[in-house]
Amino acid sequence: MNMIQTDIQKLVELRKFIISSYNKLDGLQGGGANVAVVKQTQVAHDYEDMIGQLDDLLRPHVKFE
Numbered sequence: 001m002n003m004i005q006t007d008i009q010k011l012v013e014l015r016k017f018i019i020s021s022y023n024k025l026d027g028l029q030g031g032g033a034n035v036a037v038v039k040q041t042q043v044a045h046d047y048e049d050m051i052g053q054l055d056d057l058l059r060p061h062v063k064f065e
Contacts, residue, residue, distance in 0.1 A: 007057055010053065010056070010057055011057065013053075014050065014053045014054065014057075017046075017049065017050065017053070018050060021043075021046040021050075024038075024042075025038055026038045
């Protein structure tokens, strides 16, 4: 499999988005992650975006069942 530059750039952008989503989680600062509260709808939206971006990159190369 040979990745083209646009695919690599999409992966870089997806990585940035995942890091940004991670950094938005409550409680990462100050060790309170085990008691933090975050809206599941926001987390679900972020995961949907990440999965969609990965699907776009993988679709030409794999068959989803």
